[in-house]
Amino acid sequence: xxxxxxxxxxxxxVVVQIFLVNFFPLSRYVLITLLPALLLxxxxxxxxxxxxxxxxxxxxxxxxxxxxxxxxxxxxxxPAALVRGEVIRSVFGxxxxxxxxxxxxxRLGVPKMVLALLILSSIFLLVYIWADSAGTxxxxxxxxxxxxxxxxxxxxxxxxxxxxxx
Amino acid sequence: MARAGKFYLGLVTxxxxxxxxxxxxxxxxxxxxxxxxWINRFSHNVMAFTWGSLNKIQSYFGLKxxxxxxxxxxYELFKELQHYKELEKAVQAMAKxxxxxxxxxxxxxxxxxxxxxxxxxxxxxxLDKGSEHGVKPQSAIITPNGVVGMVxxxxxRYSYGLSLMNEKVSVSARIGREGLVAPxxxxxxxxxxxxxxxxxxxLTVAEGDTIRTSGISTVYPPDIPIGITMGSRLIDGxxxxxxxxxxxxxxxxxxxxxxxxxxRLIIEEMEK
Numbered sequence: 281x282x283x284x285x286x287x288x289x290x291x292x293x294v295v296v297q298i299f300l301v302n303f304f305p306l307s308r309y310v311l312i313t314l315l316p317a318l319l320l321x322x323x324x325x326x327x328x329x330x331x332x333x334x335x336x337x338x339x340x341x342x343x344x345x346x347x348x349x350x351x352x353x354x355x356x357x358x359p360a361a362l363v364r365g366e367v368i369r370s371v372f373g374x375x376x377x378x379x380x381x382x383x384x385x386x387r388l389g390v391p392k393m394v395l396a397l398l399i400l401s402s403i404f405l406l407v408y409i410w411a412d413s414a415g416t417x418x419x420x421x422x423x424x425x426x427x428x429x430x431x432x433x434x435x436x437x438x439x440x441x442x443x444x445x446x
Numbered sequence: 447m448a449r450a451g452k453f454y455l456g457l458v459t460x461x462x463x464x465x466x467x468x469x470x471x472x473x474x475x476x477x478x479x480x481x482x483x484w485i486n487r488f489s490h491n492v493m494a495f496t497w498g499s500l501n502k503i504q505s506y507f508g509l510k511x512x513x514x515x516x517x518x519x520x521y522e523l524f525k526e527l528q529h530y531k532e533l534e535k536a537v538q539a540m541a542k543x544x545x546x547x548x549x550x551x552x553x554x555x556x557x558x559x560x561x562x563x564x565x566x567x568x569x570x571x572x573l574d575k576g577s578e579h580g581v582k583p584q585s586a587i588i589t590p591n592g593v594v595g596m597v598x599x600x601x602x603r604y605s606y607g608l609s610l611m612n613e614k615v616s617v618s619a620r621i622g623r624e625g626l627v628a629p630x631x632x633x634x635x636x637x638x639x640x641x642x643x644x645x646x647x648x649l650t651v652a653e654g655d656t657i658r659t660s661g662i663s664t665v666y667p668p669d670i671p672i673g674i675t676m677g678s679r680l681i682d683g684x685x686x687x688x689x690x691x692x693x694x695x696x697x698x699x700x701x702x703x704x705x706x707x708x709x710r711l712i713i714e715e716m717e718k
Contacts, residue, residue: 328459336466340473349481351473358466362459411474414484 289443293318294341301346309421311408311429315342315357316400317437319364321444324382328365335361349412356408360400371396385442397437398430405429538701552667555579555704557587560604564696567634569611571595575704576603585706586666592693593617593672594702596665605704611637611696619672620660621651621688627660630672630690637696640673645686651678657690664710 297314304312319335326334339354368376371392372383385393409422409429475482535558557573575581577600587594587607595609608615611632619630619642626649628642645651655675661668676689707713 329462332459332463332466336470339470343473343477349474350477351470351475352477352481355467355470355474358463358470362463411481411484414478414480415487416480416484 286444290318290321293440293444294338297342298345301342301348307428309425309428310432311405311425312436313401313404313408313429313433314436314440315339315353316360316397316404316433317440317444319357319361320368320383320396320400320437321441322364324368324376328362331361331364332358352408352411355411356404356406359407360403363403364400367396367399371399383441383445385438386446390438393438393441394434397441398434401430401433401437402426405433535701551707551709552586553580553706553708555581555706557581557605557702557704559700559702562609562696562699564609564611564637567613569609570598571607571609571702573597573605573607573702573704574603576601576605578602580706581605581704582706584665584710585704586670587702588667588670588705589694589699589702591671593659593666593670594694594696594699597704609696610640610692610694617666617672618660618663619657619690621655621657621675623658623669625655626651627662628688630657633689638692638694640690640692642675642688642690643685645678645688647680647684647686649686651675651686651688653677664707664713667705667707 293314297318300312300314315335315338318338319331322331322334335357336354339352339357340350342348342353343350368383372388376383376388381387383393405426409426413422471485475485536556555575557575557579559571560574561570561572563569563571571587571594573581573587581597581600583597583600585597587596587609593610595607595612595615597605597607599606610617613632613634615632617630618627620627621642626645628644630640630642633639633641642651642657653675657672657675659666659668659670659672671693673690673692676691678686678688681687
């Protein structure tokens with residue numbers, strides 16, 4: 281029952297992400313992304329290879345159903361998936377995996393979760409903005425876009441994570 | 447075993463990561479022209495950097511061979527340069543010979559000073575031309591500016607001469623073109639100084655007159671300038687000697703002319 285709820289919310293969040301990209305463009309300087317939360321909320325024993333394959337597929341689906349460029353989200357999300365395991369170990373400690381627990385916002389606390397999501401969001405947004413600008417945008421507008429996107433995306437990711445792993 | 451498994455897992459992860467990124471880049475390139483141009487430019491830069499680095503590495507390892515080739519070429523060029531320098535010297539010497547306006551009945555051979563003594567009372571000079579170049583003993587060693595000495599002995603490739611800075615050498619000299627003839631010898635006091643001896647008391651020699659070879663000699667060609675008079679002084683109350691400042695600077699002497707009189711033996715035979 282718990283798994284059904286998780287999968288349902290997961291799929292729903294993917295749809296929400298597609299809607300956000302297609303129908304809620306705040307500004308060209310602000311990018312709302314929930315994908316780092318979807319990545320972090322994968323089961324704890326998911327290996328890096330599986331995480332990357334899921335990230336690629338997730339990115340492909342988002343790009344396919346949105347007006348975005350096909351491959352862009354996958355390009356940015358796969359590096360975040362690669363370091364996911366290391367981020368979890370660094371932020372939450374090695375004992376978490378040994379006990380067989382899953383990530384939980386309530387148990388691990390908001391600050392640690394914010395930190396983990398901040399790292400994953402930063403990796404995702406850096407690659408995304410870099411590839412999206414394709415060398416045509418100067419550094420400072422890109423930096424501003426990155427900062428504003430982080431400011432908006434990290435709280436959104438915390439909220440989504442809370443839904444998936446309360 | 448566990449370590450090896452971890453290594454292979456890391457390797458597979460890295461390969462899959464690279465493949466997924468390549469797939470994403472490929473998709474991105476196909477879906478957007480701007481991104482396609484950017485990816486192409488990026489890949490060209492990566493390729494240029496890779497090939498450039500490989501080329502640098504190849505060049506680095508090929509440096510030893512290149513150095514050997516360059517050293518060989520350097521040696522060849524050095525030899526060629528030396529050859530041209532020798533030719534230039536010969537041409538310069540011939541040009542000096544032509545411009546010296548020397549008497550035509552002498553044979554002239556340009557030569558370079560190999561060694562020269564200047565510190566004793568019997569100084570010598572060694573020249574780089576010998577019998578195989580046609581040099582004979584009793585030939586004059588001159589420059590367009592003056593008399594240097596006389597060839598004393600000849601080797602196959604070198605000549606040994608007595609320089610004017612040798613007390614044994616005496617040159618028949620004339621004051622002016624048609625003046626008094628007197629023997630000129632070195633006084634042993636300096637490399638630029640000589641004396642004209644046996645000047646009769648009743649003759650006065652003006653200061654600044656040019657001294658030339660007299661021509662009354664089978665060794666020295668006539669009218670070769672030697673120096674200028676500096677003044678005269680009385681010796682033993684009987685004769686005057688005239689101090690002469692020589693034109694030849696023995697300290698910087700390098701190129702000379704060997705002048706050989708082809709009629710010397712005939713004249714000497716007749717004198718007997």
